[in-house]
Amino acid sequence: xxxxxxxxxxxxxxxxxxxxxxxxxxxxxxxxxxxxxxxxxxxxxxxxxxxxxxxxxxxxxxxxxxxxxxxxxxxxxxxxxxxxxxxxxxxxxxxxxxxxxxxxxxxxxxxxxxxxxxxxxxxxxxxxxxxxxxxxxxxxxxxxxxxxxxxxxxxxxxxxxxxxxxxxxxxxxxxxxxxxxx
Amino acid sequence: xxxxxxxxxxxxxxxxxxxxxxxxxxxxxxxxxxxxxxxxxxxxxxxxxxxxxxxxxxxxxxxxxxxxxxxxxxxxxxxxxxxxxxxxxxxxxxxxxxxxxxxxxxxxxxxxxxxxxxxxxxxxxxxxxxxxxxxxxxxxxxxxxxxxxxxxxxxxxxxxxxxxxxxxxxxxxxxxxxxxxxxxxxxxxxxxxxxxxxxxxxxxxxxxxxxxxxxxxxxxxxxxxxxxx
Numbered sequence: 001x002x003x004x005x006x007x008x009x010x011x012x013x014x015x016x017x018x019x020x021x022x023x024x025x026x027x028x029x030x031x032x033x034x035x036x037x038x039x040x041x042x043x044x045x046x047x048x049x050x051x052x053x054x055x056x057x058x059x060x061x062x063x064x065x066x067x068x069x070x071x072x073x074x075x076x077x078x079x080x081x082x083x084x085x086x087x088x089x090x091x092x093x094x095x096x097x098x099x100x101x102x103x104x105x106x107x108x109x110x111x112x113x114x115x116x117x118x119x120x121x122x123x124x125x126x127x128x129x130x131x132x133x134x135x136x137x138x139x140x141x142x143x144x145x146x147x148x149x150x151x152x153x154x155x156x157x158x159x160x161x162x163x164x165x166x167x168x169x170x171x172x173x174x175x176x177x178x179x180x181x182x
Numbered sequence: 183x184x185x186x187x188x189x190x191x192x193x194x195x196x197x198x199x200x201x202x203x204x205x206x207x208x209x210x211x212x213x214x215x216x217x218x219x220x221x222x223x224x225x226x227x228x229x230x231x232x233x234x235x236x237x238x239x240x241x242x243x244x245x246x247x248x249x250x251x252x253x254x255x256x257x258x259x260x261x262x263x264x265x266x267x268x269x270x271x272x273x274x275x276x277x278x279x280x281x282x283x284x285x286x287x288x289x290x291x292x293x294x295x296x297x298x299x300x301x302x303x304x305x306x307x308x309x310x311x312x313x314x315x316x317x318x319x320x321x322x323x324x325x326x327x328x329x330x331x332x333x334x335x336x337x338x339x340x341x342x343x344x345x346x347x348x349x350x351x352x353x354x355x356x357x358x359x360x361x362x363x364x365x366x367x368x369x370x371x372x373x374x375x376x377x378x379x380x381x382x383x384x385x386x387x388x389x390x391x392x393x394x395x396x397x398x399x400x401x402x403x404x405x406x407x408x409x410x411x
Contacts, residue, residue, distance in 0.1 A: 010224075011220060014216070014219075015216065018216045022212050022216075026212075031195075040211075040215075043215070044215055044219065045388075045389075047215070047216070047219050048219050048222060051219050051220060051222065051224055052222075052356065052359065052387055053359065053384070053387070054224075056384075070388065073385075073388050073390055074389075076390070077388070077389045077390060088218045088219055089215055091210075091211040091214045091215070092208075092211040092212060092215050094211075095207050095208055095210075095211040096211075112191060112194075113191075113194065113195055116191050116192070116195055117195075131192070132192070132196075135192035135193065135196065136192065136195075136196040166188055167188055170188070172187045172188050172191075173187060
């Protein structure tokens with residue numbers, strides 16, 4: 001395999017990953033940051049890591065939880081105040097700003113969403129992530145365990161307890177049995 | 183249709199996909215990002231000029247008085263099939279030749295600007311404690327050199343993180359990430375060494391401080407590897 005051929009293969013592998021996952025990773029950030037333009041920088045950070053560590057990205061269906069795991073750590077850094085403006089996301093930042101993506105709260109009853117947000121804040125960070133990865137990204141317990149660590153069984157237990165706690169705080173009617181998480 | 187009230191509430195909170203559907207402008211901005219990312223380097227550049235400078239410096243320092251010259255070479259090699267040694271040669275730690283051996287191994291590992299392997303030579307000499315000649319296998323020397331490189335890049339990473347210098351931190355992170363693939367760590371891995379290098383390297387490129395700091399404290403603190411700090 002020539003050097004040029006290997007670089008083309010590398011480019012193609014990156015393009016495939018970027019094409020398949022860019023929208024879901026961008027959505028992951030937009031759901032969790034206050035300013036949409038921050039999501040642009042965070043997305044660039046994740047795929048810069050992918051570009052650097054392309055050989056580490058698992059194949060097939062295991063790529064998505066691996067990517068969300070990276071996204072989770074990048075977001076944690078962002079929340080600790082680590083700012084990265086590396087110039088890779090200039091156009092996307094501007095696009096997201098121009099589109100003026102409304103905050104999710106704007107589209108929903110303010111009081112209900114405010115209560116949900118407060119309720120989520122009472123959960124330990126890992127439980128909050130488990131609940132939202134399941135509800136927002138639609139990940140299975142197995143995939144969530146890749147993102148946050150631990151075993152799928154542990155994820156199922158924590159998810160069940162966290163959802164019960166949310167129901168209690170929000171005074172929502174209980175369900176006879178929580179849906180079995182795949 | 184979602185019937186569970188908790189799921190309805192969570193879904194409403196996350197309705198990004200309805201509010202920001204894919205569009206030509208968004209696609210164009212994303213493609214632009216991908217092109218720019220692919221222009222960034224993914225392979226480290228060797229700091230050969232710096233290493234060469236360090237070598238020539240230490241060779242001058244290592245020039246011995248002929249009467250005191252003691253070769254590091256013993257001609258004694260480790261026996262095959264043992265768990266506590268490999269088959270590399272045993273070397274005399276107190277030999278002035280050791281500086282050249284350290285620097286020779288050092289050519290395989292990068293150093294940050296201002297870094298050197300002088301600390302490794304000093305530790306090898308000091309560990310004899312004046313009790314006469316002590317021996318170390320060549321593989322052991324190489325491991326110390328590779329670890330010293332890691333320590334100095336971690337020092338640089340932590341210093342850059344303290345200063346908020348993301349570019350400098352990123353460059354150091356690339357080296358720390360690549361260290362996991364250095365053959366010496368796989369060669370001496372009795373369990374967890376490569377995995378530790380891989381985990382710390384990944385944290386470094388992601389900008390996550392705790393694993394880098396923890397590894398530095400555990401494996402580098404107290405040694406003379408403060409380049410960049």
